[in-house]
Amino acid sequence: MGEMKALVQGKKKNTVLHRMKKYRILYLLAIIPFAYLIVFRYWPIFLQFVLATKNYTIKGGIWGSEFIGLDNFAQLFHSREFKKILFNTVRISLLRLVCGFVPPIILSIMLFDMNSAVFRKISQSILYIPHFFSWVIVYAIAQVLFQNTGYINSFLNLLGIESKQFLMSERYFLPILIGSGVWKSLGWSTILYLAALTNINTELFEAARLDGAGPIQRIRYITLPGIVPIIVFSLMMNLGSILSAAGTEQILLFYNPTNYEVSDVIGTWLYRQGLGKMKYGLGAAVSVFESSVGLVLVLISNKLANKFAGLGIW
Missing domain, CATH: 1.10.3720.10 (MetI-like)
Known part of the structure; x- marks a missing residue:
């Protein structure tokens, strides 16, 4: 039973790798929109959460300001x-x-x-x-x-x-x-x-x-x-x-x-x-x-x- 499960997982892994290799150009093109989302969308949201827990000062910045929790x-x-x-x-x-x-x-x-x-x-x-x-x-x-x-x-x-x-x-x-x-x-x-x-x-x-x-x-x-x-x-x-x-x-x-x-x-x-x-x-x-x-x-x-x-x- 364990060998059968390992065989199925191996086939799935090979299928995923095969698809990634086959459509590698599309995956490369997808890097640009993903990078845009991370840099201009998700990263500012994360910084907003961090800033909400800080006693922000211009001198200290987001990371150097005092942490005050909630x-x-x-x-x-x-x-x-x-x-x-x-x-x-x-x-x-x-x-x-x-x-x-x-x-x-x-x-x-x-x-x-x-x-x-x-x-x-x-x-x-x-x-x-x-x-x-x-x-x-x-x-x-x-x-x-x-x-x-x-x-x-x-x-x-x-x-x-x-x-x-x-x-x-x-x-x-x-x-x-x-x-x-x-x-x-x-x-x-x-x-x-x-x-x-x-x-x-x-x-x-x-x-x-x-x-x-x-x-x-x-x-x-x-x-x-x-x-x-x-x-x-x-x-x-x-x-x-x-x-x-x-x-x-x-x-x-x-x-x-x-x-x-x-x-x-x-x-x-x-x-x-x-x-x-x-x-x-x-x-x-x-x-x-x-x-x-x-x-x-x-x-x-x-x-x-x-x-x-x-x-x-x-």
Whole structure:
């Protein structure tokens, strides 16, 4: 029995060596992407874990700084601000998901049902433009609309209503933030759903028309069932990035000390503490926490996407 097992293992070993020798050129070519992953992906992640356990100083560097174990994590979790920024992060991410998830689906169906292909292409091109605007441009547009002398306040003044501090108020911060984010990403988000809609058999729509089905009925019984897997997959993936979807780059432009209570998220707090106050170890601990939670959520979301939609990253 032992000789048989050794013989099988020897054959497997010879097979692997034979394949490696046969495809040696492909293995040599694979060295470049593997080296890229190690140097630019995995090595920085490892350094981040090391830095999170250090009391970092510029003089000592990552390896020469004092090792303090989990003290940075303890400081993070015992911070009075941590609960607030975690709550704000989750709230803004969920608001982005709720407010920005359904509109692209509706818009995709509207574009797909257009009879004129030329008008559809023109509409898509116009809708895609905001995606290519930087957040600086988006903020400049928001300023023109919502600042004290902006168009919105000018219109309110014409109606006899006093000007409102839209950009300096906690009350209006979230609507402006979420609204501008949805506007920027709305057109681009339709690409995935339009691609799914093109895979639906057009004969189903023709048969439904012959049977007297109206537009709403065709959407309900043909269009939506045809893109349900993509909808579920997209939803699960968005849930997996709930801690990183708050939009730090946008918030850094829109927020100010007057609305920190509702606008301060993990990314902005990390920017102020890690870079502003040079607490690099604490900043690394925050990043490790965010990445760890994100990894768990992605794994769970991927499993749910595979289960309910038959689609997943792996």
